[in-house]
Amino acid sequence: MTAYIGLGSNIGDREAYLKQAIVTLHLQENLEVIRCSSIYETDPVGFVDQASFLNMVIGVNTSLSAVELLRLMLHVEQQLGRTRDVRWGPRTVDLDLLIYDNGTSEDSELTLPHPRMHERQFVLVPLLDVIQEDTTPGLETVQLMASEATGREGIQLWKRTYWHSESGHFVN
Ligand SMILES: Nc1ncnc2c1ncn2[C@@H]1O[C@H](COP(=O)(O)OP(=O)(O)OP(=O)(O)O)[C@@H](O)[C@H]1O
Numbered sequence: 001m002t003a004y005i006g007l008g009s010n011i012g013d014r015e016a017y018l019k020q021a022i023v024t025l026h027l028q029e030n031l032e033v034i035r036c037s038s039i040y041e042t043d044p045v046g047f048v049d050q051a052s053f054l055n056m057v058i059g060v061n062t063s064l065s066a067v068e069l070l071r072l073m074l075h076v077e078q079q080l081g082r083t084r085d086v087r088w089g090p091r092t093v094d095l096d097l098l099i100y101d102n103g104t105s106e107d108s109e110l111t112l113p114h115p116r117m118h119e120r121q122f123v124l125v126p127l128l129d130v131i132q133e134d135t136t137p138g139l140e141t142v143q144l145m146a147s148e149a150t151g152r153e154g155i156q157l158w159k160r161t162y163w164h165s166e167s168g169h170f171v172n
């Protein structure tokens, strides 16, 4: 299955947290990171009195179910020191499951597609980097939505990233 994961960090070495989370996911047996967006620096949304974020989106291939993938993501967040204090508050790394095989879920543990992704430019702008060439039927709506995410105020390209999936390393 193909899934898309949104990542955000606004504490400490933000780039290192994002990259560590991605490499940790790639090292799992049942998961391969296949695409990485560029890294964007974004103004905080929701709880605004906090440092700016780095955000990116990755595409993965996985044999895990959606709920298994979500639990793995929560585990990686915990490993990287995430604590939950303020809703929408500062975090070392936040992982959101945006799309899983274009499926839907309204479970209390897992809502798919991610319920707030459509209104978040910090998700849609990096999503466009990685979703454009995916030909899975049914993704057209979200592809269109991402391509129309023109409100780039508060969102800046921070670094282009090159992910080499065969070696599981970033090249830059
Ligand atoms: N698609 C999803 N991706 C990630 N978490 C989800 C999803 N759907 C439901 N959840 C639930 O939401 C909880 C995550 O909440 P979290 O504290 O990360 O929210 P947040 O990042 O502060 O806010 P937001 O959900 O608006 O990004 C998880 O425990 C998980 O069970």
Ligand SMILES: Nc1nc2c(c(=O)[nH]1)N=C(CO)CN2
Pocket (backbone or CB within 6 Å): 007, 008, 009, 042, 043, 044, 045, 046, 047, 053, 055, 088, 089, 094, 122
């Ligand atoms: N710019 C930006 N703002 C946020 C972010 C985020 O990743 N980027 N995550 C939040 C909680 O999920 C709340 N606000």
